[in-house]
Amino acid sequence: MLLKTDFEGEGGPDDSRVFNGGCQPDNPGGDCTKGWQFVKAGAEAEFDHAYYMEMRDRSGFDLDGQGQIDRDPIGWQPGFYLGYTDEAHGYGNAGTDDPPAQSPLDSKPEPGSTTPDLNDAAFTAGADRRLFTDFGRGHTDNYEDPANSSVDPRYADVANPWRFQYDCLSFKVLSLKGATTGPSRSDGDLSGSVKFTIGKGCGKFNYGYGVPATPKNTRPTARIKASATTVTAGTRVTFSGATSTDKETPRKLDHVWSWDNGLPAKDAVGEQASHVFDNPGTFEVRLRVSDPQGRFHIATYTITVTGE
Numbered sequence: 001m002l003l004k005t006d007f008e009g010e011g012g013p014d015d016s017r018v019f020n021g022g023c024q025p026d027n028p029g030g031d032c033t034k035g036w037q038f039v040k041a042g043a044e045a046e047f048d049h050a051y052y053m054e055m056r057d058r059s060g061f062d063l064d065g066q067g068q069i070d071r072d073p074i075g076w077q078p079g080f081y082l083g084y085t086d087e088a089h090g091y092g093n094a095g096t097d098d099p100p101a102q103s104p105l106d107s108k109p110e111p112g113s114t115t116p117d118l119n120d121a122a123f124t125a126g127a128d129r130r131l132f133t134d135f136g137r138g139h140t141d142n143y144e145d146p147a148n149s150s151v152d153p154r155y156a157d158v159a160n161p162w163r164f165q166y167d168c169l170s171f172k173v174l175s176l177k178g179a180t181t182g183p184s185r186s187d188g189d190l191s192g193s194v195k196f197t198i199g200k201g202c203g204k205f206n207y208g209y210g211v212p213a214t215p216k217n218t219r220p221t222a223r224i225k226a227s228a229t230t231v232t233a234g235t236r237v238t239f240s241g242a243t244s245t246d247k248e249t250p251r252k253l254d255h256v257w258s259w260d261n262g263l264p265a266k267d268a269v270g271e272q273a274s275h276v277f278d279n280p281g282t283f284e285v286r287l288r289v290s291d292p293q294g295r296f297h298i299a300t301y302t303i304t305v306t307g308e
Ligand SMILES: [Ca+2]
Pocket: 106, 107, 108, 109, 110, 116, 117, 118, 119, 120, 121
């Protein structure tokens, strides 16, 4: 057997079994062999399933294209545009099964209709076009969602309404200025004030711009080894802190010793140190080990010194 995996509970993009293909060095992007691409089949896809919002003074095919028919008057009304996309479902508002994969959400929807009036889709400061919410009973848009049989009482005759009940987004258009069509220059003159409420139903999407979280630094663990535990006065005892550890930087640690019953003295530094105990008594040797970020740990070791 060469490979046995379900690619769900194991593996990853760095898995050596995931071969990403290769390109010839003198023509990157041109002559490439096809390879595997790692997809987390068991996890939620990082496709866009999202609302897109923008102030639209005009729509590309309406200000000059006039409702896509050059004899028609200008159709699309300026305002606050709310677009919905579900890349996992596909692309476009045609060619996919209902409901659309991308579609403007309609400020004055006609649930169940496959030929809705989208010229009034934009939200405006008008009393009947200023609110959107997917909280509670939510928003029900044009078209149908065959996968949904939960009828919206507001549109009781639609058996399979396309309902938005994500507890994610709610907004109210407070005011709009420049809300006539045009001018024809590309930046338009539309501006507005919109109040948003964002709920717990909104997911997170990683566009790759975030700063990666730096892993948390842990403190070292100080350890002391000594050449003796009980000595006679005047004997040199050697100490080693070499078995001290640190998860992140085990080779970059500072060692500070104190011989004098733990007083905060810097009697010696370095991984190895030694000391002559001249007087009888019990001495607590301390080793303070710190990492480059300043996190530290202290170990103690008791030396008993007897009279000569
Ligand atoms: Ca409409």
